[in-house]
Amino acid sequence: MKKPSIETITVKYLVNFLLVLAVILLIVTAFNFRALSKSSTENQAMAYAELVRAGLTAHMKAGVMDKRDYYMDEIKQLRQIKKLRVIRSDEVIKQFGAGRDDEQGADAFTKQVFESRQPLFDSQEWRFQPVIRAIIPYIASSKGSLNCLGCHKVAEGVVLGVVDIELDVTEDRNHSLYVLVGMIMLSLLFMVLIALNTMRTIHTHVRVPLETLIDHTREAYQKHIPVSLDQFKTEEFVNVANEINLFNADIIAHQDLLKDKNRELAALNSEIEHTLRETVYTMGVIEEQRSKETHNHTKRVTLYSQLLAEKMGLPKDDVDLVTAASPLHDIGKLGIPDEVLLKPGRFTDEEHQVMQNHTRIGFTMLNHSSRDLLKMAGLIALQHHEKWDGSGYPQGLEGEEIHIFGRIVALADVFDALYSERIYKEAWHIDKVVSWINEQRGMHFDPALVDIFLENIDAFVAINDSYPSDLST
Ligand SMILES: [Fe+2]
Ligand SMILES: [Fe+2]
Structure with missing residues (x-):
């Protein structure tokens, strides 16, 4: 009211x-x-x-x-x-x-x-x-x-x-x-004149300066300037404007202090975030080193995953998440015994099963975390060997049962395995890689992701060229 x-x-x-x-x-x-x-x-x-x-x-x-x-x-x-x-x-x-x-x-x-x-x-x-x-x-x-x-x-x-x-x-x-009525009329006229004069006085000396004070206070707060005292004709309004200026100066000082603190906090937060991603990436590199994986494999899979996520139109937060989590896709290999992991030549069926278990080991290592990044890295570790048609491992998931991050890293990982040189094989020619991946559309890989890959082959090749696998190092 x-x-x-x-x-x-x-x-x-x-x-x-x-x-x-x-x-x-x-x-x-x-x-x-x-x-x-x-x-x-x-x-x-x-x-x-x-x-x-x-x-x-x-x-x-x-x-x-x-x-x-x-x-x-x-x-x-x-x-x-x-x-x-x-x-x-x-x-x-x-x-x-x-x-x-x-x-x-x-x-x-x-x-x-x-x-x-x-x-x-x-x-x-x-x-x-x-x-x-x-x-x-x-x-x-x-x-x-x-x-x-x-x-x-x-x-x-x-x-x-x-x-x-x-x-x-x-x-x-x-x-x-007649005299009495005249007096009544005169009294009424007098009352009306007093009321009008009072309204005029209040309007001139209260309402107008009050509205001016409100407008100027708002402007002073927004522009960080003091309210001008000269525009007020009465002592009371000058005093109020003075108090507002003191109050405003105090608030502005606190605001500036808060802004500085916020900037410090944002920088600290960014530093923590950056450190976490670096740590996660380094864990991926450690795994890469122990597995005698091709040099820069972790880096390239990360960049391919980011490229696929961006081209697919995922929200920026999801792109950042899959980019940060993908380096850990093979972290479970840290739990595979050296004699199996580093065995030259072909695996026996039993060894093959031990090797496949790196998906579950990776999931177990990361899933306990309450952090989105590590939890998602655990899911990617679990699902990056699943296939669109359900013939993958460890759970035999098919289609969209496999998380989109799992599907993305699967394609990125396989592309890098085929297109880069390994101890046991030469790098495939890009035409052969493209042809094979196209064949696997709807079988090994999500058809939509294969389409994106086919539209962006040059970008994939450029990433590979920027981070070559140097077997001598
Ligand atoms: Fe793997
Ligand atoms: Fe890999």
Whole structure:
């Protein structure tokens, strides 16, 4: 699963934080705004009540109380006032009578104000058309310019009546809501701007230098050059690039050391391999010397085998293996008694059987090894006298039952025996050799190998010429 980027995580946390902050600020602001708005409306209601009280007092003093309806009606026309009435106290009713119909009939709220002598406000702000009802006491006082006691025969501080006023606050409520929505929009805009600015900052100062650092680190590692510090504008990236350079230098030094060690190991391995092949070849030469075999026989059989394997298209490893293993094809002769091995003239049947046993002896000498080279040399030693038609020895294998290396060395060995001079015979003429080997196609030899031999007679002759059998040495 793809992991989120630094930008995504930072912006996500930032937006979450700003959202919570904005919600808290908006809630606090909304409550304060509501309290301010309520207080303002209550003050307005108080002002209207004062106006009513002052007007009525003025009417009374002027002795035109019968004209107060006109005044009250005019006041009611003022903006926001939905209802307005003045309720008389029992003291006033006693002195001046019940007055107009709407000046009587105190409900629970007005009674509460008569008793408490404190203004009372009832807000119904959640209605579609919100209203606030203000009930304000009209208290008799001799203080100030409006001396009530000049007209009213009551004690100081008696509640003469209450002004019951209901104001429509729809406009105030709507105005508050508009301001609140405006603040929300402004907050959202502010959050978007902060988020965009943060993304831009992270992109410029984190993402871009980070990608540059990754690219240059890769290049530095591949080309063995340090990461340039000048391209980074922040201290942190310069420090990281510096650390990478130190780390890279360390790795490169270790790599060079490892390469040197590997070269040493490869050289050592090659030396061991070479020594082993030389040793194997020398064992073949030792056998050649003891058997009084024709000089260079081992060398030539090795080269013929290599030639046949290559021309047959065997993999390089197999070509190398048969080339390295073929010198030991007659190693078993080391186990044949001198009187048989070195006997001049013809063998008796019994001697012939002893001689043939060099195949099994060679196999036994080499097969115990866990090395491919010696194990394969053992197999070649065992099978190099087998014949394609099954008439060979020691097992009488036929066709592809004989390992391809056995078939190759069989042809190489016989070719060398025929084409080189021996103590008991002259070297055959090449035409005779070719003719005889061709006759043995599918009998003694693998037909495919005979075909390869026939196509490469010149190369076989060239090898023979390069490593002649010098009977005098
Ligand atoms: Fe042999
Ligand atoms: Fe041989």
